[in-house]
Amino acid sequence: MVAGRVVARSASVELDPTEWEGYWADGLMPLDASLASLFKRVGARRGIPATLYHDGPDAAAMLASCPATGDAALRAARMQMIEALPYPASSNPVSCSILGRDASGEAPRTHVLAAADRDDRAQSLYGFLVRAGCRPVVIAPMEAPLIAAAARAVLDESCRPDDVLVLLGERHTVISAGTGGNLRCLRSFDLGYDLLLEALVRAFHPAGHAAPPTTGERERAREFLHTRGIPSPDDVIDASSGLRGSVVLPLLQPIIQRYVVETRQTIRFGMSHSDLSKVRLVLSGPGGRIPRLAELLSNHLDAEAVVSEDAPTHDAGACSAFLRACVERPVPALNLLPMSAEARRVAGVLAVGVRAGAVAAGLLLAADGARIAHERAKLDRLMHANAPIIESIDLAAEIDRRAGELAARLADAEASLAATLGEYPDWFAMLRQIAAVASDDVRLLEVTGEVGRDGPALTVRGIALAGASAEGQEPLSRYLEALAASPLTRSVQLASTRNTVMDDAPARSFVLRAQLHGLPHPIVVAGEGGR
Amino acid sequence: MRHLIVRRLAIETLVVGAIIAGGWFGLLKPLEARLATAKARQATQEARIEAARKDDASRTVPPEARLQELTARAVEIDHQSKASGEPAMLYDTLTGAAASHGVRIDRLDPKRRATSANRRPGSRTEIETVEYTIIAIGTFDAVSRFVAQLEREIGLTRITAIRVAPRPGDSPQEVTATIETSHFRLARSLLEADPRPGSPAATKRGTK
Numbered sequence: 001m002v003a004g005r006v007v008a009r010s011a012s013v014e015l016d017p018t019e020w021e022g023y024w025a026d027g028l029m030p031l032d033a034s035l036a037s038l039f040k041r042v043g044a045r046r047g048i049p050a051t052l053y054h055d056g057p058d059a060a061a062m063l064a065s066c067p068a069t070g071d072a073a074l075r076a077a078r079m080q081m082i083e084a085l086p087y088p089a090s091s092n093p094v095s096c097s098i099l100g101r102d103a104s105g106e107a108p109r110t111h112v113l114a115a116a117d118r119d120d121r122a123q124s125l126y127g128f129l130v131r132a133g134c135r136p137v138v139i140a141p142m143e144a145p146l147i148a149a150a151a152r153a154v155l156d157e158s159c160r161p162d163d164v165l166v167l168l169g170e171r172h173t174v175i176s177a178g179t180g181g182n183l184r185c186l187r188s189f190d191l192g193y194d195l196l197l198e199a200l201v202r203a204f205h206p207a208g209h210a211a212p213p214t215t216g217e218r219e220r221a222r223e224f225l226h227t228r229g230i231p232s233p234d235d236v237i238d239a240s241s242g243l244r245g246s247v248v249l250p251l252l253q254p255i256i257q258r259y260v261v262e263t264r265q266t267i268r269f270g271m272s273h274s275d276l277s278k279v280r281l282v283l284s285g286p287g288g289r290i291p292r293l294a295e296l297l298s299n300h301l302d303a304e305a306v307v308s309e310d311a312p313t314h315d316a317g318a319c320s321a322f323l324r325a326c327v328e329r330p331v332p333a334l335n336l337l338p339m340s341a342e343a344r345r346v347a348g349v350l351a352v353g354v355r356a357g358a359v360a361a362g363l364l365l366a367a368d369g370a371r372i373a374h375e376r377a378k379l380d381r382l383m384h385a386n387a388p389i390i391e392s393i394d395l396a397a398e399i400d401r402r403a404g405e406l407a408a409r410l411a412d413a414e415a416s417l418a419a420t421l422g423e424y425p426d427w428f429a430m431l432r433q434i435a436a437v438a439s440d441d442v443r444l445l446e447v448t449g450e451v452g453r454d455g456p457a458l459t460v461r462g463i464a465l466a467g468a469s470a471e472g473q474e475p476l477s478r479y480l481e482a483l484a485a486s487p488l489t490r491s492v493q494l495a496s497t498r499n500t501v502m503d504d505a506p507a508r509s510f511v512l513r514a515q516l517h518g519l520p521h522p523i524v525v526a527g528e529g530g531r
Numbered sequence: 532m533r534h535l536i537v538r539r540l541a542i543e544t545l546v547v548g549a550i551i552a553g554g555w556f557g558l559l560k561p562l563e564a565r566l567a568t569a570k571a572r573q574a575t576q577e578a579r580i581e582a583a584r585k586d587d588a589s590r591t592v593p594p595e596a597r598l599q600e601l602t603a604r605a606v607e608i609d610h611q612s613k614a615s616g617e618p619a620m621l622y623d624t625l626t627g628a629a630a631s632h633g634v635r636i637d638r639l640d641p642k643r644r645a646t647s648a649n650r651r652p653g654s655r656t657e658i659e660t661v662e663y664t665i666i667a668i669g670t671f672d673a674v675s676r677f678v679a680q681l682e683r684e685i686g687l688t689r690i691t692a693i694r695v696a697p698r699p700g701d702s703p704q705e706v707t708a709t710i711e712t713s714h715f716r717l718a719r720s721l722l723e724a725d726p727r728p729g730s731p732a733a734t735k736r737g738t739k
Contacts, residue, residue, distance in 0.1 A: 343536050344536060347536040347537075347539070351543060354540070354543055354544050354547055355547075358547040358550070358551065361551045362551070365551065365555060368559055369559055369562060372562045372566050375566055376562075376565070376566050376569060379569045379570060379573050380569070382573055383569070383576060386573075386577075386580065389580055389583075390576055390579065393579055396583070399595055399598050400594045402598060403601055406601045406602065406605060406721070406722075407601055409656075410605055410608075410721060412654050412655055413656045413717060414608075415651065415654065415656075416651045416654045416656035416658055417608070417656075417658070417715070420651075420658050420660075421715065422689070424682070424689050424690065424691075426682070427679075427682060427693055428675055428678045428679035428683075431675045431693075431695065444697075446694065446695070446696040447693075447694070447695040448692075449690075449693045449694075450691065450693075451691055451692070521687065521689070522683065523607070523608060523687060
């Protein structure tokens with residue numbers, strides 16, 4: 001159980017390595033009970049995210065150093081990994097992670113950790129975790145963190161140029177060398193201190209005993225390896241059984257020899273010089289502190305060998321040093337989940353993306369809807385405020401329309417009335433005028449007025465005394481003059497005269513015609529005055 | 532497996548997309564369209580208000596006052612038209628006027644009645660005409676006043692011809708006046724809108 005980057009609780013169980021083939025064949029189901037028991041011991045709840053490091057038979061990990069950067073380096077490393085695989089990469093998980101970059105060099109190399117496994121193995125591991133009730137998030141080969149740790153250690157600029165780091169893992173050993181932030185060589189091989197452990201287990205197991213070694217025997221052997229290490233021939237290993245170092249050493253020696261050979265080969269081919277006396281072996285990793293191992297390697301290789309200060313100490317009953325290192329310095333982005341799980345994971349991420357997109361789109365729609373509603377409300381308020389003004393405008397327009405119609409009707413009617421009523425004389429005024437200018441010596445017999453084609457005209461028939469009157473003017477002439485002077489007449493003409501007698505006095509009967517001024521009807525005049 | 536996941540994801544994406552598109556198309560687009568319509572309506576309102584403000588500023592007489600003035604004029608013409616156009620009222624008016632001036636009506640002959648002949652070309656105003664021949668007897672002064680009343684106070688009346696002659700016989704002060712009159716009347720009140728198509732009112736309304 002991990003809290004942050006610290007192991008909070010741990011539990012372990014020793015398994016018989018000879019049974020592993022059977023476990024894999026059965027899809028790791030025989031280990032379900034052991035894992036459930038371990039989870040129970042550490043108090044893991046259901047659904048807890050789980051990271052699994054394993055040493056599956058088909059798992060592979062390698063360091064690829066590419067003269068490229070970023071995605072190009074990742075693609076190149078992937079291709080290198082695929083080239084090295086004995087199975088097709090298209091149907092099996094392959095994963096890469098950039099560990100670092102050389103500090104200098106003409107074309108500084110990017111160091112990429114690549115890992116691969118068969119998909120059916122990955123499925124077995126995935127199912128193993130799922131059956132235990134947890135949620136697998138990372139599955140990676142155990143070799144990968146060791147390679148990553150070795151690479152990081154030599155990429156560190158504090159690494160001495162002649163130091164060769166030997167990282168001793170339980171199943172793998174990684175040897176690396178570098179200088180000034182550049183990685184010169186890194187080699188990983190399948191040789192772990194588990195072989196030393198197995199040799200000790202065989203030594204502890206009574207000879208001729210048919211039953212396989214017990215868990216207790218394995219725990220004793222592990223404790224012995226980490227506390228007393230490689231024994232001397234005279235060392236008493238088990239006083240009760242009389243087991244001595246001289247019995248155990250022949251079992252351990254071939255393994256130590258393999259360490260020596262692999263180390264020498266690596267230095268010879270990986271470094272620029274092969275003079276082992278100039279190099280210093282720095283032992284690290286979970287097996288780095290196995291007592292006397294550094295001394296033996298130094299003796300066999302004729303090189304100085306020291307144990308790194310960073311090498312973890314063994315603590316029985318505590319979490320293994322390997323797991324602690326994995327928790328403290330995980331390898332990012334390296335994951336060999338089965339392809340279906342990976343597809344499910346990607347699909348899950350995409351589905352979350354789709355849902356998040358849907359929620360975002362929904363929120364956008366809602367925001368847009370709110371904006372529209374807000375604008376609509378604002379418009380409604382404006383229009384509501386304008387409504388009385390518009391009503392008064394409509395009313396004014398209606399009044400204007402009615403006034404226009406009425407004005408048109410009035411104009412038409414007035415024009416028609418003016419044409420129809422025409423211009424007529426003021427008959428009353430004319431009659432008054434005729435009567436006013438008449439006198440005793442002018443007698444009117446008939447007055448006729450009519451409106452003809454030439455306008456209004458008046459015909460007056462009468463008799464006037466002949467001869468000059470007291471004023472020296474003939475009455476008819478005076479009458480004519482007076483009539484002609486009237487503003488009502490335009491012209492006055494004497495049409496005919498004839499001598500006659502009036503009251504026994506000579507007189508003239510006469511007919512005179514007067515053209516009169518016409519006037520428009522008062523209603524027409526009022527209309528014109530009104531405009 | 533991978534194929535199924537991809538298909539499920541594609542379907543999910545499609546469904547979500549369809550729901551979002553449906554929501555946009557079914558809810559937001561109509562709302563947006565209604566908002567655009569409301570904006571256009573509001574802009575029209577503002578334009579009308581602005582135009583009305585300018586109109587008001589340039590107007591010398593308020594529309595109500597103008598309508599009132601025109602109505603008063605129409606009422607006056609209608610009143611005059613009625614006074615000279617109703618046959619029964621006209622008869623009463625003529626005889627009453629004669630009596631008030633001490634004039635005897637010897638004869639009162641309606642001559643003819645015409646309508647369409649008085650219409651101006653292009654005009655829609657129909658004017659009906661009634662013509663009378665009135666033979667009145669009285670003093671010259673009384674007949675003069677009767678004539679004055681005829682031509683000034685009996686609506687749209689015109690005296691088309693007049694003949695005044697002393698009355699032969701026992702009454703040398705009296706005259707006989709033969710008066711020919713025309714009395715006009717609008718066929719339709721000016722306050723009534725002309726229902727015929729093409730009338731000035733109808734045309735104006737059409738262009739509003």
